[in-house]
Amino acid sequence: MRSVSVFGATGSIGESTFDLLMRQGGPATYHTVALTGGRSVMRLAEMARALQAEIAVTAYEDCLPALRDALAGSGVRAEAGATALAEAADRPADWIMSGIVGAAALVPGFRALAHGTTLALANKESLVTAGSLLMAAARTHGARILPVDSEHSAIFQSLLSEDMDAVERIIITASGGAFRDWPIERLAAATVAEASRHPNWAMGQRITIDSASMFNKALEIIETHEFFGISPEQIEVLVHPESLVHALVGFRDGGMIGHLGAPDMRHAIGYALNWPDRAHLPVARLDLASVGRLTFAAPDPVRYPALRLAREVMETGGLAGAAFNAAKEVALDGFIAGRIGFLAMAGVVEEALARMSGVMALGKAPETLDMILDTDAEARVTASRIIDEIGRI
Ligand code: NDP
Numbered sequence: 001m002r003s004v005s006v007f008g009a010t011g012s013i014g015e016s017t018f019d020l021l022m023r024q025g026g027p028a029t030y031h032t033v034a035l036t037g038g039r040s041v042m043r044l045a046e047m048a049r050a051l052q053a054e055i056a057v058t059a060y061e062d063c064l065p066a067l068r069d070a071l072a073g074s075g076v077r078a079e080a081g082a083t084a085l086a087e088a089a090d091r092p093a094d095w096i097m098s099g100i101v102g103a104a105a106l107v108p109g110f111r112a113l114a115h116g117t118t119l120a121l122a123n124k125e126s127l128v129t130a131g132s133l134l135m136a137a138a139r140t141h142g143a144r145i146l147p148v149d150s151e152h153s154a155i156f157q158s159l160l161s162e163d164m165d166a167v168e169r170i171i172i173t174a175s176g177g178a179f180r181d182w183p184i185e186r187l188a189a190a191t192v193a194e195a196s197r198h199p200n201w202a203m204g205q206r207i208t209i210d211s212a213s214m215f216n217k218a219l220e221i222i223e224t225h226e227f228f229g230i231s232p233e234q235i236e237v238l239v240h241p242e243s244l245v246h247a248l249v250g251f252r253d254g255g256m257i258g259h260l261g262a263p264d265m266r267h268a269i270g271y272a273l274n275w276p277d278r279a280h281l282p283v284a285r286l287d288l289a290s291v292g293r294l295t296f297a298a299p300d301p302v303r304y305p306a307l308r309l310a311r312e313v314m315e316t317g318g319l320a321g322a323a324f325n326a327a328k329e330v331a332l333d334g335f336i337a338g339r340i341g342f343l344a345m346a347g348v349v350e351e352a353l354a355r356m357s358g359v360m361a362l363g364k365a366p367e368t369l370d371m372i373l374d375t376d377a378e379a380r381v382t383a384s385r386i387i388d389e390i391g392r393i
């Protein structure tokens with residue numbers, strides 16, 4: 001029986017993964033090793049019971065009593081905290097979903113790869129912060145990383161049986177997010193509730209706001225660069241409001257292969273779960289005749305400064321990705337908490353990168369995970385200070 005673990009089981013990616021596991025027979029088909037979550041302990045316990053998991057882990061120690069109570073009599077072990085989360089990744093499993101949001105997914109991801117597992121990687125922040133180390137860890141331990149971000153799954157599928165040397169460019173599409181039709185002058189006053197409404201995809205709140213600011217696409221350009229080993233100049237972004245074409249690969253003979261599908265993450269998750277086979281998946285089938293037309297446009301660099309920042313980060317290389325992601329996470333926290341406006345997020349990230357490059361060599365290639373975690377921590381302090389300064393003006 002195949003064994004699986006799901007990190008971030010209670011999130012949007014985790015729920016979709018759970019749905020697919022249950023539809024494919026649940027505990028009759030899969031041996032579930034570990035399920036992890038954060039504050040949604042009741043839901044975590046429910047999932048752990050349904051899949052008869054060995055262990056359920058909440059990231060927060062103060063949530064442990066509630067998790068224990070909810071699992072009483074189930075035979076599922078309850079644990080909590082960062083160490084327990086990392087140890088859950090040490091438990092052997094054939095397939096592990098990395099569905100925690102943010103840099104918190106890094107340590108469990110590395111621990112899982114060290115055991116030679118197949119890591120289904122939804123967490124894009126892992127590649128942005130630690131891409132070279134993560135890819136090297138997979139190679140060293142004979143582990144496999146399967147991309148789950150929809151664009152990257154689309155690229156992966158478009159490249160099946162193709163030679164990377166023949167690839168001229170990769171195009172990832174972007175919906176344009178919640179504010180794609182707003183006049184730029186309105187953006188400064190955009191609220192958290194408005195930024196949290198994605199036109200096409202149902203996702204966690206953080207990635208939804210990142211879609212509105214295009215920070216999500218900025219992370220994905222870097223993710224493409226790190227995962228597929230393609231140079232930044234060969235990666236393009238196209239705004240595609242329908243979100244039906246997820247990515248296109250252009251080859252040196254002028255042909256392009258693209259991937260289309262309904263905006264439902266269960267396709268990419270299900271593809272990674274069943275790879276190299278294709279299983280019947282419960283996603284809507286496209287009726288292109290009723291869709292009628294697909295539209296594309298170049299992204300507006302003034303509206304979306306995050307895309308320029310991503311290019312600068314790739315040019316610097318080394319530790320810049322870790323600093324970029326951490327500063328972005330803090331800026332996003334600042335926006336969600338009502339401390340800074342929507343447009344200020346990019347300014348905070350840019351200023352944090354500028355200040356950090358003044359005191360350290362951001363382009364230095366990371367040799368250890370600790371170097372990355374230190375840079376992440378430093379960037380969080382720097383970005384928080386900048387937000388405090390904005391608050392005092
Ligand atoms: P959600 O916010 O919906 O879920 C996040 C999950 O991580 C939850 O299980 C949450 O627990 C848990 N979690 C939150 N903080 C921590 C922490 N500090 N330590 C450990 N666990 C934590 O996020 P999404 O599912 O939307 O996204 C997950 C990842 O997948 C992100 O990296 C995102 O960029 C990526 N992704 C998501 C897509 C989507 O469609 N949602 C598409 C492509 C990529 P709890 O809720 O119990 O507190």
Ligand code: MG
Binds near residue numbers: 150
């Ligand atoms: Mg994506």
